[in-house]
Amino acid sequence: MASPAALNDVALRRTSTRQSVDELILASRVLDDGLLQTQLSVPTAHCGGCMGKIERALAQLDGVVSARVNLSTRRATVTWKRTATIPPLLETLSEVGFEANLLSNLEGQPDRERRRLIVAMAVSGFAAMNIMLLSVSVWSGADPGTRHLFHAISALLALPTVAYSGRIFFQSAWSALRAGRTNMDVPISIGILLALGLSIFDTLHSGPHAYFDAVVTLIFFLLIGRTLDYLMRDKARSAVLGLAKMMPAGAKVIAEDGSRTFVALDSVAVGDAIVVAPGERVPLDGVVLAGEGDVDTAVVTGEAMPTPVMAGSKLLSGMLNLDGSLEVRVTSTSAQSFLAEMVVMMEAAEQGRAHYRRLADRVAAYYSPIIHTLALAAFAGWFLSTGDWHRSLTIAISVLIITCPCALGLAIPMVQVVAAKRLFERGIALKDGSALERLAEIDIVVFDKTGTLTIGDLRVTEADIDQRYRDIASAMASRSDHPVARAIAASSEGRAGGTLDSFSELPGKGLEACRAGHVFRIGRPDWALGGANADVGSLHTVFSVDGERAGHFRFSDIEKTSARDAVRQLSELGLDVELLSGDHPEAVSTVAASIGIAKFRAGLLPQQKVQRLEALAGKQCKTLMVGDGLNDGPALSAAHVSMAPSNAADIGRAAADIVFFGQDLAAIPQALRISRAAGRLVRQNLVFSVGYNLVVLPMALAGYVSPLLAAVAMSLSSITVVANALRIPSQTGPRPNTVRRERALVPAGSAA
């Protein structure tokens, strides 16, 4: 028998979902004059050569008007004319060696938020440089007339800039205040507005000092951090969106006259009959009307063994039809299907997590009352001792400016941007900066079994078969694509397959072949033994010769080669590991024992998984949930933080905070190490920036802070914080299986 490691390489779980012509049209955007525009994700395109190859291959197809590859997002935009024939885009790409998948037209929308941030940053950068230019000449001793003129010009530049670029902070601060909370933007906005107000007052009264440069530079620095943060998350998001869709976008409905039309899921009504071809996923819940076969329920229930279905069997959306062609009567609309039920549960679970507050906002909650009180105290103290209200106000505001959390506003996002970049280089997409903070806090890792710890493919664990028939069995198995047959074929690799006189595959029953007058069958016991079921017991698959039993096979799921090592590394990091599965207890306990997980629960329904996570949360445990199936969706939302592999069900990927590409579970300890390193750097940065403020604060309180000092202090602290953030290591911890990493899918949008 081949070793599990060798099998692992052959049998990486395949995505057998097909994308039909109808889906292509559904996913396209209609342009003027009969043209359609389709976005394809091509995750393996990584160089100029690929780009040229893809563009040439697509452009030479009939009907294609233009094809352009975007190498940064790893997407191809194809514009084509709708004629009788539809250009075979995906097939052509797979012929030239690129796996591609469709992006729905909703995902191709231009990104307004990104443009808003970049334009705001550009405007504030322009203003900051010009005002700084004028300020330098004021600081180097301009005469009062020139100084006044320069202050006036600065005011004219600063006012529109603060209004335009600063609104990003004002809006965020305002919405936080309205909700009765504070965030980092509240002290920033107050500082900006007061400094601007005082500077304008002084400019109008020909005062010697103005803080326009400080105000605008502050906005510019903060916007740099914010834009980088947004771009990073946007990249991760687009990489995740570019993954192959698991669920079909529509269903083939059989009309009364027998014709079949492809209809979008929303328009399929209860009672409609639909066809599910072999290799397709069941789009909606239903009951089988006709046909029989095996379905793979791994993503729905977590069960690794295929389940036989026949007329009358109930199907849930998301199950994969393996061999038979099934006619299904739809029993629920897409709004009430199993999938929709999972989405509702996920939303409910999400509520519980919404109270997590980001570190920056928690810091701001302590920080802003203190500095505002200090500024007020400075004003009161100076006013009482000198009676000069303008002087007192100037000092109070200079306290606010010098302590304005510029570095503090950069301290956390910069670390998260750098950490996210490091993670992305390893094929781990971080969808949210706060996920990194939460990941560093966890103390228990909860795994799903099928598809997460295991590949979701079967392996022969017991083959009791007469030596004479081994060749025939492997020859039969190698002709079928059923998971059970693939497992048998893989177990007898290297064996010369014998010739067969005839071969047929009967959906839901098994394989049948003839040679030299004998009939051989591999399949369900009752069928293979022709009804004469002499104590077959719990046997799953039987080999028979002319109806006589000649052997049997047993199967189990293959665990990922990286699973045991990942679990060991997690324990070394001081974390508990637990396994929650929907599969049968014996299957779960075997896998748990082999990987080295002591605590496991089997046969869980999706809500029971959520309940278990809630119970853990009740014990003050912070959980990391790793799962891939539809049934894990609610649990992924309920956990403190969650990870999903890139081949997870669509809603699992949507619910997870972190998506890792490829099959390698080593991504989990890696992500944890980086998140902890990031946590350390964030704390250092907070100390740095608060430390700066503490050093200059006495000077501000004493009234010795000039605009020059404010500008220097602010720039220095920002540079320190950014430089410190870059210290996140690009290599953390051992990477024993570097060879396997190379095979991992390169995420769409990663740098070449």
Add this chain to the structure above:
Amino acid sequence: MTALLWLVPIALAMGLVGLGAFLWSMRSGQYDDLDGAAERIFIDAGADRPMASVEDDATEPKPSR
């Protein structure tokens, strides 16, 4: 002092031109695919054709906006 009256506006105008150029280049999609632009120089499709041929305009995709 009088020199400032025209030097400062010139400095500001130059800054504004720079800002305008940046905004224009962003709007026309020049930052959409930085990795691709670097590689595209190696693809010599239609290298010898006149720059502004009609064909060229037709095959060039419109910038997404």
